[in-house]
Amino acid sequence: MSARALGRLLVTWVLATAVACVVVHRAFALDVDEAQPREVIASVWREGRVVARAVVTRAGEHAASLDEAASASGATLVYESVVAEGPVVVWPEAALSLSFVPGRDGLSATFAGRTTYVTPDDLLAKQAYDHGITLSSMQITTGLDLPLALAAATEALGVSARDLLEHGVLRRIRVTRTVAGASVPRAITADSLDASEVRRAAVAMGRYLARGVDEDGRFRYLVNAPTNQTLPGYDWPRHAGATYFVAQIAGLTGDADVGFAALRAGALLRDHALLHCGDLRCIGEEDSPVADVGSTALAVLAFVELARTHLDDGYALLVPELTAFLRAQQRADGELMHLYDRRAKRPVDVQLLYYSGEAAFALSRAHGLLGDARDLAAAVRALEHLIGPAWSFFGSQYYWGEEHWTCQAMDDLWDRAPASTRETALEFCLGWQAYGRQLMYGPDDSPLDADGAYGVGPIVTPHLTPVGSRSEAGLATLEAARRAGRPGEELAVLDRQMRRSLAMLLRHQLPGRAYLFVDPTAIDGAMPGSEVDWQLRIDYAQHTGSALVRWLALTPTPTSVSAPGDNK
Amino acid sequence: MLSRRAALVFGIADLLTAAAVGLGVFVALPARWWPVDSAAAVLTVLEVAAGAALLSRATWGERAARAASAVALALGLFLVTVLAATASWLSGVYGPVGAGGAIILTLVAVMALPYLVVLPVVELVWLQPPPRAGG
Numbered sequence: 230m231s232a233r234a235l236g237r238l239l240v241t242w243v244l245a246t247a248v249a250c251v252v253v254h255r256a257f258a259l260d261v262d263e264a265q266p267r268e269v270i271a272s273v274w275r276e277g278r279v280v281a282r283a284v285v286t287r288a289g290e291h292a293a294s295l296d297e298a299a300s301a302s303g304a305t306l307v308y309e310s311v312v313a314e315g316p317v318v319v320w321p322e323a324a325l326s327l328s329f330v331p332g333r334d335g336l337s338a339t340f341a342g343r344t345t346y347v348t349p350d351d352l353l354a355k356q357a358y359d360h361g362i363t364l365s366s367m368q369i370t371t372g373l374d375l376p377l378a379l380a381a382a383t384e385a386l387g388v389s390a391r392d393l394l395e396h397g398v399l400r401r402i403r404v405t406r407t408v409a410g411a412s413v414p415r416a417i418t419a420d421s422l423d424a425s426e427v428r429r430a431a432v433a434m435g436r437y438l439a440r441g442v443d444e445d446g447r448f449r450y451l452v453n454a455p456t457n458q459t460l461p462g463y464d465w466p467r468h469a470g471a472t473y474f475v476a477q478i479a480g481l482t483g484d485a486d487v488g489f490a491a492l493r494a495g496a497l498l499r500d501h502a503l504l505h506c507g508d509l510r511c512i513g514e515e516d517s518p519v520a521d522v523g524s525t526a527l528a529v530l531a532f533v534e535l536a537r538t539h540l541d542d543g544y545a546l547l548v549p550e551l552t553a554f555l556r557a558q559q560r561a562d563g564e565l566m567h568l569y570d571r572r573a574k575r576p577v578d579v580q581l582l583y584y585s586g587e588a589a590f591a592l593s594r595a596h597g598l599l600g601d602a603r604d605l606a607a608a609v610r611a612l613e614h615l616i617g618p619a620w621s622f623f624g625s626q627y628y629w630g631e632e633h634w635t636c637q638a639m640d641d642l643w644d645r646a647p648a649s650t651r652e653t654a655l656e657f658c659l660g661w662q663a664y665g666r667q668l669m670y671g672p673d674d675s676p677l678d679a680d681g682a683y684g685v686g687p688i689v690t691p692h693l694t695p696v697g698s699r700s701e702a703g704l705a706t707l708e709a710a711r712r713a714g715r716p717g718e719e720l721a722v723l724d725r726q727m728r729r730s731l732a733m734l735l736r737h738q739l740p741g742r743a744y745l746f747v748d749p750t751a752i753d754g755a756m757p758g759s760e761v762d763w764q765l766r767i768d769y770a771q772h773t774g775s776a777l778v779r780w781l782a783l784t785p786t787p788t789s790v791s792a793p794g795d796n797k
Numbered sequence: 798m799l800s801r802r803a804a805l806v807f808g809i810a811d812l813l814t815a816a817a818v819g820l821g822v823f824v825a826l827p828a829r830w831w832p833v834d835s836a837a838a839v840l841t842v843l844e845v846a847a848g849a850a851l852l853s854r855a856t857w858g859e860r861a862a863r864a865a866s867a868v869a870l871a872l873g874l875f876l877v878t879v880l881a882a883t884a885s886w887l888s889g890v891y892g893p894v895g896a897g898g899a900i901i902l903t904l905v906a907v908m909a910l911p912y913l914v915v916l917p918v919v920e921l922v923w924l925q926p927p928p929r930a931g932g
Contacts, residue, residue, distance in 0.1 A: 232922045239918070246878045250885040257889030318886070330891055364827050401890075676892045685901055687891035 259313035259403050266310035270346050270404070273298035274305045274744040277354055277455050284346075288407045299409070305744035306409035309335070309348045313403040319394060326361035326372030329401050330676045331690050331761040338382035340397035345385035347378055349404055354455050354745045355381070358761035359690050371689050408744070417735045419681070419728035424781060428481075430735050431777035433754030434770040435478025438471050439490035440751070441767075446497030454739060454755065454763035457748040465502050465512055466587075469527035471767040472498065473534050474774045480538030481778065488540050495535045495544060498528050503547070507574040509557060510550040519577070520569045522558050523584040525551050529591035533598045545598060552595045555588050556607045563614030585615055586634025593641040609646050612638050616650075616657040629661040631695060633702040633772075636661065640705035643712055655713055658706040659723075665699055666726055677760055678736060681729035690759045693737055697756070697773030700730045704779040711783075731780055734773050739763070799859055799924065804851045807862055807920055811848030814869065814912045815841045836872055843868055863924050866917035873913025880906045 230238075269288050273281040273295055281298035288308035299306040314337065317328040329336065335348040352358055352373070361372025379390045386393065393399070417426060441449030448471055451460040472494040479488035502512045506520050512528040513520035529551050536545035558565045558576050567584045568577035592608035595601065615635045639646075639654035646654070670679040675687050682691035683699065707723045737760055743749035756769040799807075822837035847865035850858035884902045 230921060231925065235918060235921060242874050242878070246881050249878065250881050253882050254885040254889040257886055258892075324886075327887075328890055687887065 257315055259315045259401075261313040261403060263310070263312045263405055266312050266405075267314060268311045270309045270311065270348055271295050272307050272309065272348070272350065274307060274350075275301060275303055277745055277747040279351070280304065289409070307350060307744060308407040308409070309350060309404040310407070311337075311346075311402045312405050314400050317399050317401050319399060322375065323362055323372065325399075326375055327688060329358075329373045330403075330687075331358035331373075333676060334401045334403055336378055336382060337400045337402050338379075338386060338393060338397055339400075340386045340388050340393055343386060345382055346402065347381045348402075350406070350742070350745060351381055352378060353742075353761060353763070356453070356455060356761075356763060359759065369689055406742075408742075417732045419725060419732045422728050422732045422735070426735065427731065427777050427780055430738055430754075431774050431781065432478055432482055432484075433738065434756060434774035434777070435475055435482075435487055435754075436484070437752065437754035438475050438767060438770050438774075439478075439484075439487040442475075442490040442493050444493070446493035446495070448494065448767045450767055452752065452755070452765040454752045454757065454765050455746055457746065457751045460764070465498070465514070465524040466521075466527045467766070467768045467771070468494065468502075469498060469512065469524060469531045471771045472531035473527065474771040474778075476531065476534035476538055476540060477775065477778050479540055480534070481781075491535060492540055495531055495541070498531065499544075499547060502528070504571070506554055506569045506571055509554040510547075511554045511569060512551070513571075518570060518572050520571055521581070521584065522555060522565050522567045522569075522588050523581065525554055526584065526587035526591035529555070529595055530587075533591075533594045537598055548595050548599060549601065552592055552601065552604050552607075555592055556603060558588075559607055559611065562618065563610035563612075564619065565611065582630075583632055583634060585611055585619065586632050586638060589615060589638035590634045590641060593638050593645075596645070597641065605642075605645055608638060608642060609650060612642060612646065612654060613650055616654045620657070626660070627664075629664045631698070633698040636702035636709075637705045640709040643709050651709070652713070655706070655709050655715075658702065659710065659719075662703050662706055662723055662726065665703070666722075669726065669729070678733065679760075681726075681731075681733035690761055692759050692762075693734060693756060694758065694769045694772050696730050696734055697769070697776050700727055700734070700776035701772060701779060703727050703730070704776060704783060708779070708783055727780065731777065734776075739765075799851070801854075803923065804854060804858065807923070808848045808851035808858075810916055810920075811844045811851065811862060811865060814916060815844035815848060817912050818844065840865075840869055840872055859924050862920055866920040866924070869913050870917035870921065873909060873917065876909050876913060877906055880909070 266287070269285045269290070271283050271285050271290070271292065272279045275298070281294050283292045283295055285292060288310055295306060298304055318324040332349055332353060335346060335352060337344055337346050355377050357374040357377040359371055360374035360377070361370075363370045376390070379393065383390050383393055386397075388397070415421070438448060441452070447463070448468060449459050450463050450467070452458065453460055472491060475487060475494060476491040478484070479491050498512065502514070502524070504511055504513050504515060504520060511520040512524040529548055532544040532547050532551070536542050536548070555565070558567070558569065560566060560578070564580065565585050565588050566576035566578040567581045568579055569575070570577050589608050589611035592604045592611065596604040596608060612635065635654075636658035639651065639658055643651055665683060668683045668685065670682050670684060670691060672680040675691075677690060679691045682693070682696050684691040703723065704727055707720065707727060710720055710723065734756070737757060739752045739755045739757060740746055740749040746752055752765065754770070755765045756773045757763045757765060758769060818837050819841045822833060826833070843861070843865040847858070847862040850861045880902065
């Protein structure tokens, strides 16, 4: 082929590809018309289930079957107006699974002249979003759970899924919701965020966790919110972290029920997880040969908080035994050996995510309570390692991980660490937050309510817990930066970043659309995994709640300074 | 006849392309899918053969390089078209893809371009058989 012919081929290819892109985009983009809904699906929900449904022409229209069902106690009438619809790709299956925007798009299925709808509310109640495709290596689960979604359609149409896929027509529908008799709640934004709202949300999170503490002191570790079922699994580090947060809320409110819950949870740690690690004490499972630094560090945080808030001063007596274990796990360079072999009675020099930062923070908090200089020295050495050798590699100035304890330790140590250490730590933490801003969704970056969340691309629904934990660290950084006398413009940027994140978290606090839950009061105040993932693990509320408590404790400064670079 | 220097450059480039395709598909991709795997396997074998033949100055080296380049170009153009259409589909379904999403999609496309479009075009132009004598 001559060079001229090759050139012509490439030009033709560029033009053809451009045309193909335009055609594909236009074919699948929705033409949303909220003023003229195509159809309105009216559903009566009761205890998380649809008890009556009819297709009507406009929101507010009455139908006998709906009115009767809606008059029952605890029933909610919801109108989902179909404001747009469009085609879907049915092959490959992954493309079909990815053809629906989580929480926004539902499915219409037509077979032999009959049409049924599987609405976004149906899919949320079934927890079908973000359960379609799992990429284990990237720890991502995305897309619609097709068997679950199709089952709802095939059941209504009386056909098999295979028949529906081969001979039926599937389309995606975009809906807007109207709840009969309910006013539209005011959206919480970065600008509207205020202390009373944040306090209310934090207390609700604490009360949610406290309600789940049983008489033995065990949390409802993992809950499927729509059905209010407790799922299997447990974990001491998260138990300790949740205890720390519940104690924070007890201290903030003086609520006796929350305080007793914190004490029961603390007692479980003390009576059932406090082990011998050689001559010292640590936290772990009695029948496990290995104990870890993370469980012990978070237990120190919990015990310090129980003592600091005077829920039970006696917990202060346990702290020195545990910090002695943490110090014994520390290497000469400040790094910690994260595991301990209880049979061989020696540390195992491996490093796991978060543990060193947790230990630095715990040692600092312990020193704040008891004043043992050895704890302070160990905390400072751990911090110096974390902001130095532990994060020093080619490209480390351009990349940060998810570790969110180091900056909390930096803030906690601010008045006690050497000036050079805290300045270096502050630079490290400000750099991490700046990196986070680059990964932050703006209001127009996603079809989801994601302004203030972290992530890339539209397909993966942003998870809320990383927002909560990064906010804990970001607010600690903001407080330290204020004490360091950083310029107002620099503070304003970080302040704005935190406000956007906290506002987003508050917008997603449950129960939200309460009618989709079997028992909305049981999950009131909880934090879900994401906008559409309504499994509730105890650390979800803990990280977000602790961030809110930090925001409430921030040194008050004017927030009217404009935020350069706040372009999202 | 291809110069020694050109044979060396194209030979190494073909081997690098084989490594990039082989590692990219069989190591970096998290799942196996026969259309992608088989195309990558064919291209890897062709590029290795072309690279080795050019470096060893085999008589069939230029023909092998032209064949490998033609296959690479066809696959590269198809891949970029599919990626671009996929991005268009995603933006149609989801609306805004955000700066992060756009950067990722662009990076993936740009990573394929040097190996699967630019290099094959240069090789195909450079390795054109000489025009036949008129008459």
